[in-house]
Amino acid sequence: MSPVTQAVRPTVAAPAGTARLTSGRAPGFGSHLADFGPIPSLVAEGLLEELRASGLEGRGGAAFPAWRKIEAARARGRSRGRRAVVVGNAAEGEPLSSKDLTLLRMAPHLVIDGLLGVATTLDAGSIHLYGPESALPAVARALAERPDARAIDLRPSAETFVSGEASAVVSALAGRRPVPQDRTVRLTEAGLNGRPTLVHNVETLAQIALIARFGAAWFRSVGTATDPGTRLVTVSGDVASPGVLEIAGGTRIGDLLGFAGADTAALSAVLVGGYHGAWVPAAGFSANLAREQLAPFGAAVGAGILMALDARRCPLTLASSIAGYLAGETAGQCGPCVNGLPAMAEVLHRLARGDRNAGLPAEVRRLAELVTGRGSCHHPDGTARFVLSTLTVFAEDVAAHLGGRCAKDHS
Amino acid sequence: MNEALWALGRGTGVVALALFTVSVLLGILTRSGRPLLGLPRFSVALVHRNVSILATVFIAIHLLTLLGDSFAQLRVIDFFVPFLGAVKPVWLGLGTVAVDLLVAVMVTSLLRRYVGRRVFRAVHWLTYAMWPFALAHSIGNGTDASQSWFIAFAAACSAAVIAAVGWRLTRGFVEYQGIRQAAAPDRPVRARRNP
Amino acid sequence: MTARPAANARLLLHIDWTACDGRGLCTEILPELLGRDEWGYPIAPGHGSDVPVPDRLAPAAEEAVALCPRLALSLRRRD
Ligand code: HEM
Numbered sequence: 135m136s137p138v139t140q141a142v143r144p145t146v147a148a149p150a151g152t153a154r155l156t157s158g159r160a161p162g163f164g165s166h167l168a169d170f171g172p173i174p175s176l177v178a179e180g181l182l183e184e185l186r187a188s189g190l191e192g193r194g195g196a197a198f199p200a201w202r203k204i205e206a207a208r209a210r211g212r213s214r215g216r217r218a219v220v221v222g223n224a225a226e227g228e229p230l231s232s233k234d235l236t237l238l239r240m241a242p243h244l245v246i247d248g249l250l251g252v253a254t255t256l257d258a259g260s261i262h263l264y265g266p267e268s269a270l271p272a273v274a275r276a277l278a279e280r281p282d283a284r285a286i287d288l289r290p291s292a293e294t295f296v297s298g299e300a301s302a303v304v305s306a307l308a309g310r311r312p313v314p315q316d317r318t319v320r321l322t323e324a325g326l327n328g329r330p331t332l333v334h335n336v337e338t339l340a341q342i343a344l345i346a347r348f349g350a351a352w353f354r355s356v357g358t359a360t361d362p363g364t365r366l367v368t369v370s371g372d373v374a375s376p377g378v379l380e381i382a383g384g385t386r387i388g389d390l391l392g393f394a395g396a397d398t399a400a401l402s403a404v405l406v407g408g409y410h411g412a413w414v415p416a417a418g419f420s421a422n423l424a425r426e427q428l429a430p431f432g433a434a435v436g437a438g439i440l441m442a443l444d445a446r447r448c449p450l451t452l453a454s455s456i457a458g459y460l461a462g463e464t465a466g467q468c469g470p471c472v473n474g475l476p477a478m479a480e481v482l483h484r485l486a487r488g489d490r491n492a493g494l495p496a497e498v499r500r501l502a503e504l505v506t507g508r509g510s511c512h513h514p515d516g517t518a519r520f521v522l523s524t525l526t527v528f529a530e531d532v533a534a535h536l537g538g539r540c541a542k543d544h545s
Numbered sequence: 546m547n548e549a550l551w552a553l554g555r556g557t558g559v560v561a562l563a564l565f566t567v568s569v570l571l572g573i574l575t576r577s578g579r580p581l582l583g584l585p586r587f588s589v590a591l592v593h594r595n596v597s598i599l600a601t602v603f604i605a606i607h608l609l610t611l612l613g614d615s616f617a618q619l620r621v622i623d624f625f626v627p628f629l630g631a632v633k634p635v636w637l638g639l640g641t642v643a644v645d646l647l648v649a650v651m652v653t654s655l656l657r658r659y660v661g662r663r664v665f666r667a668v669h670w671l672t673y674a675m676w677p678f679a680l681a682h683s684i685g686n687g688t689d690a691s692q693s694w695f696i697a698f699a700a701a702c703s704a705a706v707i708a709a710v711g712w713r714l715t716r717g718f719v720e721y722q723g724i725r726q727a728a729a730p731d732r733p734v735r736a737r738r739n740p
Numbered sequence: 741m742t743a744r745p746a747a748n749a750r751l752l753l754h755i756d757w758t759a760c761d762g763r764g765l766c767t768e769i770l771p772e773l774l775g776r777d778e779w780g781y782p783i784a785p786g787h788g789s790d791v792p793v794p795d796r797l798a799p800a801a802e803e804a805v806a807l808c809p810r811l812a813l814s815l816r817r818r819d
Pocket residue numbers: 565566568569570571572573575576590593594597598647650651654655666669672673675676713808809810
């Protein structure tokens with residue numbers, strides 16, 4: 135791929151190494167300009183070309199090519215003569231993730247730059263930033279610092295697991311309950327008030343702000359071919375120093391856990407992709423975060439979430455409480471989700487609690503299959519994926535429970 | 546001629562009331578999601594619709610024939626604006642209200658696809674008001690109201706509707722209700738709870 | 741429910757789960773395509789919210805769309 139870097143003439147040296155989004159010295163606007171330079175006024179085609187060449191994928195979880203969504207909204211807006219809506223999404227319903235909050239506090243101006251850059255490309259009619267209450271003061275302060283950001287409408291998000299799902303975001307912006315909607319057309323075709331609507335995660339927008347400045351070739355100079363650039367990850371669980379890190383794309387899981395102070399030899403597995411993700415067992419720690427390496431585990435890096443599990447802790451007990459939490463986070467709209475997730479969580483719970491009925495794992499599998507694909511959002515699918523991965527990766531623990539000999543810590 | 550129109554007007558009114566009663570019963574059955582003695586669910590829904598259309602046709606004839614009746618002294622405006630009638634305006638007005646509601650219910654039902662589920666449902670709730678209005682009107686205005694056959698008829702219709710509404714309000718009304726989670730579509734947004 | 745719907749079907753029956761109340765009319769009209777799960781909601785084995793409809797079932801699918809009491813169904817051309 136030949137990057138189209140001619141359009142880009144940075145006035146400040148590009149950040150070197152893997153600290154990019156996190157390389158700014160302070161969150162203020164002055165420091166932002168000094169560290170990154172002004173955002174170049176790329177023409178629409180220029181930015182899209184650069185993004186396409188960069189291979190940047192959405193960092194909210196779905197990993198859809200960032201340029202393609204923008205292009206879709208632009209084509210739609212042109213053909214229908216309706217001005218687009220651009221939304222920066224920082225609603226991290228996922229309790230294990232805090233990278234978007236961290237980003238908004240550390241580098242709000244990168245997010246705003248990206249939001250404005252995309253809005254210019256789309257000639258957007260309205261611009262929104264949707265995020266948790268706790269992030270808003272930092273963002274409001276940043277918005278007040280710059281005259282070009284007046285048009286950005288700041289909206290608090292709900293603190294529910296599914297509140298960050300794109301159609302739930304659009305519902306919330308329209309003043310309705312923040313729950314997913316049934317969709318037969320993409321939001322980029324008809325979203326908020328029927329306008330082409332682009333919902334991008336705030337990290338995606340911040341990456342766009344950097345690519346607009348320093349170009350696709352610079353972006354790809356870190357990371358791997360299939361996971362280019364850097365990404366923010368939130369590492370939690372049984373590690374010495376949990377938190378948000380910026381890492382090179384395609385970092386090996388073992389190394390990443392090491393950065394967070396984990397003793398990888400003491401871990402049985404790591405949950406990759408959050409509560410909707412899948413477990414990668416210790417034997418797979420040499421895999422990296424690129425799509426093709428995670429695929430064999432049924433995992434994907436998603437929003438960059440990793441949760442380490444100590445080998446002494448009972449995985450079924452933990453998984454059962456997560457499944458119970460997820461069942462409680464159903465938005466209550468879709469029959470199979472409303473009924474299926476609690477049923478599935480209940481069976482898993484019985485297994486975790488020591489019920490030795492040998493039919494339980496098969497019943498969990500049956501329910502997981504029953505709910506998959508049968509909701510208006512991916513909540514049932516993600517929950518089923520997590521539960522199935524638990525049964526597969528921790529097959530020995532399942533056997534130990536059925537045999538009444540699980541000696542792990544059940545707290 | 547006047548006599549014949551009058552008889553037709555009364556007859557169609559009585560038949561329409563019977564059809565409305567059947568329609569309410571079938572509507573409630575449709576809502577419950579249950580089949581009826583070998584009649585599958587989709588047939589129940591179809592019959593509910595067709596009976597409603599038939600009832601509407603009878604109401605149309607009812608109105609037109611009584612318009613030609615000199616005793617009732619009806620004007621076209623009495624079909625749409627209640628309580629302006631020359632004879633027994635209150636009872637007549639109840640019938641007018643029922644017709645207004647009927648028009649609203651039928652239009653939104655037949656154009657369900659276009660008005661959307663919310664509007665359809667909201668307007669459809671008015672059927673529970675429409676039916677008693679129609680009944681009261683038939684008792685108040687009807688020439689036959691004091692006849693024993695009519696009293697028996699009205700009592701039977703009322704008993705059926707009251708029983709159906711009573712069933713509608715019980716817990717096991719919706720099929721599968723017992724084994725479903727109490728779906729709470731309007732549950733308030735929950736606070737975050739970490740496991 | 742035994743016949744697996746034609747893979748080359750041009751029509752998709754879309755179920756809006758936020759609207760569906762599992763009344764089971766569609767499953768009566770399209771028994772070849774849809775069954776009911778243990779809570780009464782329609783299920784097409786192997787498919788989620790978009791069920792391919794073979795051409796010969798297209799009229800029945802249209803009927804199901806028209807009769808669903810919750811307006812939860814819609815037919816779309818597969819693109
Ligand atoms: C073209 C005409 C009509 C159509 C297509 C139609 C259709 C329906 C449908 C689909 C339902 C089920 C609603 C749901 O499950 O949410 C229903 C319910 C019902 N309908 Fe109708 N209807 C029509 C006319 C009428 C009329 C004229 C009456 C009154 C006499 C009536 C009385 C009812 C009642 C009482 C219910 C139960 C409502 C409830 O308790 O939720 N309908 N109808």
